[in-house]
Amino acid sequence: MTLIHPSDDTEPTALAPDPERLDARSRRAWTERMAVDRREDDTYAVTTESGHTYRVDLREHSCSCPDHRIRGEQCKHLRRVAIEITARSVAPPGRERARCDVCGRVTFVPEAASPPHRCRHCRLVAGDIVLDRETGKRLVVARVLDERADERVVEATGETVAEYERNDGYPADDPVVEATYLSDARGSNPSRRYAFPRSRLERTDEQRIE
Numbered sequence: 001m002t003l004i005h006p007s008d009d010t011e012p013t014a015l016a017p018d019p020e021r022l023d024a025r026s027r028r029a030w031t032e033r034m035a036v037d038r039r040e041d042d043t044y045a046v047t048t049e050s051g052h053t054y055r056v057d058l059r060e061h062s063c064s065c066p067d068h069r070i071r072g073e074q075c076k077h078l079r080r081v082a083i084e085i086t087a088r089s090v091a092p093p094g095r096e097r098a099r100c101d102v103c104g105r106v107t108f109v110p111e112a113a114s115p116p117h118r119c120r121h122c123r124l125v126a127g128d129i130v131l132d133r134e135t136g137k138r139l140v141v142a143r144v145l146d147e148r149a150d151e152r153v154v155e156a157t158g159e160t161v162a163e164y165e166r167n168d169g170y171p172a173d174d175p176v177v178e179a180t181y182l183s184d185a186r187g188s189n190p191s192r193r194y195a196f197p198r199s200r201l202e203r204t205d206e207q208r209i210e
């Protein structure tokens with residue numbers, strides 16, 4: 001078993017680069033005042049300081065400005081849209097901005113996705129490694145259920161997950177997460193799953209690779 005820090009799962013950061021080190025177009029893309037609006041058809045209207053509005057289509061990698069149309073350049077408008085997406089101030093094509101219902105961070109969700117919304121940090125998927133806040137032990141997520149902690153009955157005890165003593169104080173409406181203890185993986189009981197309210201588990205940046 002190997003633990004890795006998945007490289008494609010790092011938080012995009014809005015860097016303010018040293019303008020001196022950028023070429024002229026990139027510098028303008030970062031420093032000029034431009035308003036970026038996403039339109040219904042998933043293109044972007046970029047309005048410049050001088051009041052011109054250009055249409056940027058990221059999927060086509062095109063812009064209606066002369067710089068792009070005539071010279072075929074990666075113009076400052078195209079770059080600006082990419083910068084704003086990285087900074088999470090506008091959504092990429094096919095997605096929309098939403099607030100994570102757990103931590104409040106801005107995240108992108110598929111269009112027309114219904115709440116609750118979870119950002120990448122708060123959403124767990126099978127294989128994620130989490131820390132149990134009560135015991136400090138590490139577990140591997142097996143699956144996240146649609147059921148709430150006060151709905152899911154644990155067969156062994158006949159109690160709901162929310163009723164279980166150790167889960168006192170965690171929200172009763174948390175989704176239930178099933179997970180196996182990492183220490184069990186090496187021991188006698190490799191696949192025994194336990195149910196937890198989501199908030200009892202703290203996300204780590206690790207994932208289990210089979």
Ligand SMILES: [Zn+2]
Nearest residue numbers: 063065075077
């Ligand atoms: Zn342009």
Ligand SMILES: [Zn+2]
Nearest residue numbers: 100103119122
């Ligand atoms: Zn979140």
